[in-house]
Amino acid sequence: MIKRRSVLTSSASLAALASLPAFAQSKKDTVVLAMTLEPSPGLDPTGGAASSIAEVTLYNIYETLTKINPDGSVSPLLAESWEVSPDLRTYTFRLRKGVKFSNGEPFNARAVKFSFDRAGDEKSTNKDKRTFANISTQVVDDNTVVLINKEIDPDFLFLVGQATAIIVEPKSAATNATQPTGTGPYKLENWVKGSSIVLAKRDDYRNAANVKIRRATFRIIPDPAAQMTALLAGDVDVFQRVTARGIDQFKGNPKFQVLTSGSRAKTILALNNKKKPLDDVRVRRAINMALDRNAVIKGAADGFGTPIGSYYPPSAPGYVDLTKVNAYNPDQARALLKEAGVNNLELTITLPPPPYARQGGEVIASMLDKVGIKTKLQNVEWAQWLSNVYGNKNYDMTIISHVEPFDLGNFSRPGYYWNYENPKFNALYDKYKQTANAAERTKILGDIQRLVADDAVHGYLYQPQWVTIANKNVKGLWTNMPIFVNDISVMHWA
Numbered sequence: 174m175i176k177r178r179s180v181l182t183s184s185a186s187l188a189a190l191a192s193l194p195a196f197a198q199s200k201k202d203t204v205v206l207a208m209t210l211e212p213s214p215g216l217d218p219t220g221g222a223a224s225s226i227a228e229v230t231l232y233n234i235y236e237t238l239t240k241i242n243p244d245g246s247v248s249p250l251l252a253e254s255w256e257v258s259p260d261l262r263t264y265t266f267r268l269r270k271g272v273k274f275s276n277g278e279p280f281n282a283r284a285v286k287f288s289f290d291r292a293g294d295e296k297s298t299n300k301d302k303r304t305f306a307n308i309s310t311q312v313v314d315d316n317t318v319v320l321i322n323k324e325i326d327p328d329f330l331f332l333v334g335q336a337t338a339i340i341v342e343p344k345s346a347a348t349n350a351t352q353p354t355g356t357g358p359y360k361l362e363n364w365v366k367g368s369s370i371v372l373a374k375r376d377d378y379r380n381a382a383n384v385k386i387r388r389a390t391f392r393i394i395p396d397p398a399a400q401m402t403a404l405l406a407g408d409v410d411v412f413q414r415v416t417a418r419g420i421d422q423f424k425g426n427p428k429f430q431v432l433t434s435g436s437r438a439k440t441i442l443a444l445n446n447k448k449k450p451l452d453d454v455r456v457r458r459a460i461n462m463a464l465d466r467n468a469v470i471k472g473a474a475d476g477f478g479t480p481i482g483s484y485y486p487p488s489a490p491g492y493v494d495l496t497k498v499n500a501y502n503p504d505q506a507r508a509l510l511k512e513a514g515v516n517n518l519e520l521t522i523t524l525p526p527p528p529y530a531r532q533g534g535e536v537i538a539s540m541l542d543k544v545g546i547k548t549k550l551q552n553v554e555w556a557q558w559l560s561n562v563y564g565n566k567n568y569d570m571t572i573i574s575h576v577e578p579f580d581l582g583n584f585s586r587p588g589y590y591w592n593y594e595n596p597k598f599n600a601l602y603d604k605y606k607q608t609a610n611a612a613e614r615t616k617i618l619g620d621i622q623r624l625v626a627d628d629a630v631h632g633y634l635y636q637p638q639w640v641t642i643a644n645k646n647v648k649g650l651w652t653n654m655p656i657f658v659n660d661i662s663v664m665h666w667a
Contacts, residue, residue: 215350218336227336235355442632473533478635
């Protein structure tokens with residue numbers, strides 16, 4: 174005969190049992206993020222210009238000597254500390270000890286030297302290749318490395334925190350596009366092209382206990398309507414830099430948080446300066462004068478932006494307001510085209526996938542039509558844009574946001590897709606890079622802004638503001654975005 178056991182429980186015991194689920198329940202440790210553009214051509218930010226590569230990999234898979242914070246400040250990352258010479262050219266970095274790459278190889282000064290030498294090599298495809306080519310690297314010992322810059326760059330510590338300055342593992346660097354290897358808290362678990370990218374936490378990461386998110390999934394959702402649907406359905410937890418159109422339905426919803434953040438980006442109507450008749454400054458000025466920037470911001474960015482008159486954002490130090498240079502004036506635009514002998518001008522605007530480009534194309538085409546410039550809108554996928562526009566310079570005009578801070582040097586880059594060549598700019602920029610005095614540098618910076626405004630190198634449109642929509646319980650999101658990054662290691666659930 175089987176005896177039944179009875180359990181007698183006191184009121185105190187019942188209270189203790191009732192409290193057990195609260196102790197047993199753990200916080201959520203996975204997150205789903207969404208992106209408009211898929212990283213292309215791969216997951217190595219030193220091998221492609223697309224900012225979407227860094228959105229997945231920077232500070233997650235790969236790390237840098239310094240880390241850029243949401244407020245634009247710089248703090249130690251792979252370098253524990255550093256010393257800067259009085260002439261601002263020599264930087265001595267003391268490296269963090271005991272760090273390993275995800276393949277088990279040690280991080281040391283030799284890996285730093287390899288990474289910087291590789292970035293500046295003549296065969297490099299790094300978009301900041303010219304900058305790295307000016308840097309010589311010396312290994313002192315395993316934990317000390319010296320970087321000597323030919324140019325004076327007060328922003329150098331910021332530069333070495335960007336995605337183009339990641340430290341790569343020498344043996345695996347060649348395959349980083351598909352099998353990324355870094356010192357960061359995550360490694361690639363899976364990539365379904367066109368759909369999703371999954372990162373998994375490294376248990377052997379040096380600060381693994383402080384990393385709360387175990388797995389992060391990036392979903393690729395280019396369609397604005399699908400973005401809203403995914404958020405409302407709860408299929409996506411975080412969407413940074415989401416299309417602003419439709420956010421009103423989230424602002425009053427207690428399930429969500431809506432963050433509007435500043436940026437250092439410049440959204441421009443980029444012009445091919447060697448394509449006739451765009452090689453005539455009068456035509457480029459006419460294009461600028463045809464653009465009502467406030468209307469462009471309303472139509473392309475749903476009002477989230479600030480007009481610019483040059484290639485420099487209002488939030489950056491040393492900004493000069495040049496919105497009155499080549500300001501909106503359709504009559505003057507028509508007069509300049511007539512003066513240039515241009516009649517019945519037909520141009521193509523090549524539009525990459527982001528909504529700001531596609532929406533902006535419609536608005537700008539209408540404005541140009543009013544001054545006598547007929548435009549054809551050509552929609553292309555991101556890979557086509559990178560190949561034909563950025564790579565082969567096969568375009569008339571294109572709408573694009575350049576998100577990197579401190580990138581005025583693009584105007585002096587040989588063979589850059591803008592096809593802008595001006596010895597006066599090159600001399601002015603070289604002087605800027607060689608001047609240590611802060612006040613003098615600021616003056617030169619203003620002169621640089623004025624020159625590219627007067628030259629109407631592009632149709633300068635606006636500095637965008639980025640909108641993040643997320644589940645209200647996701648914490649650690651960046652509230653400002655001096656660079657494009659999804660720093661998963663600081664995210665957690667409330």
